[in-house]
Every structure is written in structure tokens, then in C-alpha cells.
Amino acid sequence: MDATRAGPSKPHTESEKLGWTINIPGHEPRRDSPEYIASRKQMHQLVDTLNPPFYGPEPVEDHHGGGLWLKDDDGWFMVRNLAGIEWSAQFCADPAKVDLLRQNARRVYARFPEAVEKLGIRELLDTPITDADGVKKWTDSICNASVPLPHDVHSAELPQGGGVHHYPSPITEIVFFKEDDFQLWVTDVGGHPVAVAPIAERGSGEGRVQVLYAPERSALYPQLEQARGRGDVLVLDAEHPVAQEAFRQQYEADRPPVSRS
Incomplete structure (x- = not known):
């Protein structure tokens, strides 16, 4: 998502030919944050350890779906938090509500200290989310931007594929089972x-x-x-x-x- 630096955008809308439109507050142009670059790299490394992979195999795209990567004696696996925060959704996010996602993840990871250490997320889990900067860091972290999805199930439109960005998740996820x-x-x-x-x-x-x-x-x-x-x-x-x-x-x-x- 690298983009040339530009000034803040004005409030605007996003829409698709599939018939939805949402209001997006003014924000800085989207570009890869350090948190996102790191979490994307970690996610691909973790996917490569899965056998058999449920969401993979590669190539997969990283979905802001609230994935929590855990590790036990059998290796790495992933569960999902109560909610995932898509990149553009952070601008309407209530820090207090996002902090509930952090607290939930912290309780889960309390049982998986090895995963916390290897992912390097101790500070992320222990730092309360109180402002937009905290929301931003959480949104692009390995605790949110971390669900590996094939393109067909992530961002494709039919007939190429039914992506979660275009169709309801309760329907698109049927493809997995x-x-x-x-x-x-x-x-x-x-x-x-x-x-x-x-x-x-x-x-x-x-x-x-x-x-x-x-x-x-x-x-x-x-x-x-x-x-x-x-x-x-x-x-x-x-x-x-x-x-x-x-x-x-x-x-x-x-x-x-x-x-x-």
C-alpha cells in the first residue's frame, strides 16, 4: 500500500459497483505503516509453518480480521478475536472499545507466553489503547492484520471469487468447510x-x-x-x-x- 506522501484528504465516500457506499472521515493518505510491514512479514512466516494450512497455502493476502497467532507443543495455530478492524474502519473506532479487543487478546495470550515472546507483542498487549495512535498501532499489528486469506476469498469479486471485502462473511466463509x-x-x-x-x-x-x-x-x-x-x-x-x-x-x-x- 505504499503511496506518495500527500496532504490530508477531505471527508469522502467509498463505493463499488456492488452497491454499497460508506462515509470515510478525512485522513492521511494510506501507506504501509512500520507495524503493518512487520505484521505482514510475520504472518507469511507463520503461514509457512502450517501443515496442512486451513487458510493457505501461499500465496495468501493478509486480512485485517483480528487473528491471534498462538503456539503450543504442536506448533503455531490461529484463533480470531471478537472483531477485526479493517484499515479504513480505524477512523470511526472508539479507543475504549478497541481496548476491549486488546484486553481479550491479552487474556488469551496469558496462556501462551512463548507466542508472546516470539511475536514480540508484550508491550502491545500491556499498553492500554486510549487514543487514535493506539488504535492505529493495534489495527496494523500482528494481533489484527494477520488473517491469511487467498485472493479469491479476500478481495476478489465474482466470478473470480467471493471476497470478504465484497460479500457477507457468514457466506464467504462457507468456502472453507x-x-x-x-x-x-x-x-x-x-x-x-x-x-x-x-x-x-x-x-x-x-x-x-x-x-x-x-x-x-x-x-x-x-x-x-x-x-x-x-x-x-x-x-x-x-x-x-x-x-x-x-x-x-x-x-x-x-x-x-x-x-x-
């Missing part, structure tokens, strides 16, 4: 990406799917919103093209081979 032959992201009849999940366990014979996400331009969006307004979910029949695409690999695996006699 779903069956390989179930398609989380599928294309509706209008060519728009939607996310779906089965409504019953594997082997049940149930082919319907629940719509988890649909963009506003999708024909499924108003149906999804109506269902949510009723406190309900939107379920598509097994014959619906979206449901067929989600289960396509499973259906193909169940088909008997074509005779070539």
Missing part, C-alpha cells in the same frame, strides 16, 4: 452471482436450496427481500436452474457411465 462438489456461488438466469446452501444433509435426496445472497440486479433479490420481510427464507425447487447448478457435480457423479459398446 463446504463439500468440494457443492457449488456455493452459482449464476442465476440473468447471469448474476448468487449464493445458495442445501436445506438438508447430504444423502437425504433433497435437492432444494436456500438462497443466502443475491445482488439487487438479480431477479431473485425481490423474492429474497420479501421472504426476509416475513421472517422466512427463500427456498428454490430442486428443478430450478440455480439448484441444478449448485448440485451439478453431485448429480454427474451419481449418473451411471455412458455405454460405449
